Amino acid sequence: MLDEESALELLKAADFGFLAMQAEEGGGYGVPLNYVYDESEEVVFLHCAPEGRKLRCIEQEPRVTFTIIGKDCHVVPNKFTEAYKSLVLTCRAEMVENEEERRRAMRLFVDKLSPNDRIVGYKYVEKSLHRTAIICLHVDHFTGKTKHVTAQTPIISKRD
Template structure:
């Protein structure tokens, strides 16, 4: 399976984000919103920290029981939205933004080795200066931690950018 970048469904084709900028947001975004189907057929979306494995999966961690896991048990097809930089322009009644939306299949009950590797990736992203202490904490709390892997089926990117957002995005892409 290959992660597919497609902007075919975006109505405003003049606001497409190129794949390098979209990948940068995927890699460096602070959090995303995981959207699932609720037990009763309604929607359920939650903001959550994540890490991308650099290939075709996103990992998130949570408690081993809860509403999120019940939703995924009923339907493992999810959407994950990451918002990059934004800038509200009050006098123009608009907002400059960049975002990436991913369509994924969620998996739980992963092997212990994959779960620990995911926790290590999360520490690399969010606590790189405290990784040794973080790994000890992860090992201690491993029994009460679930990892969800989101296999990315396809993703798209969109922006309404100004020069400041574009320059910042381009400099991040060059540096990383």
């Protein structure tokens, strides 16, 4: 299991996650998205186009899950396994309507994804604010798993 401190580290460090929702027709619908974690509010922000299937799904059923996989996942062939860290957040999704809150969320994306280009990024935020929807995920519960594996050199024996 992933403890709370490790889960928070993973939440801050990963670049993207998978948003899973109930589709309009009753099935499941999942989509990969980049995200930003807002430590001050303890919420996750997503951004997307102001129209589309994901928004219709959220409007119909705001209970969603968001799954994050750590960057350091890798297969360990000689152990027949994989090293990984993963986190599943059970959330309530809410559209952010307030313009200042949307601007703040978009600036958090710039800070996370383009920290060396903040000045240009903040200008881009102003230009694209009108065409960007922001989804806030209020985390109700999380579960996490981790598996650390050290690779060993296989022993090769020769028979005469």
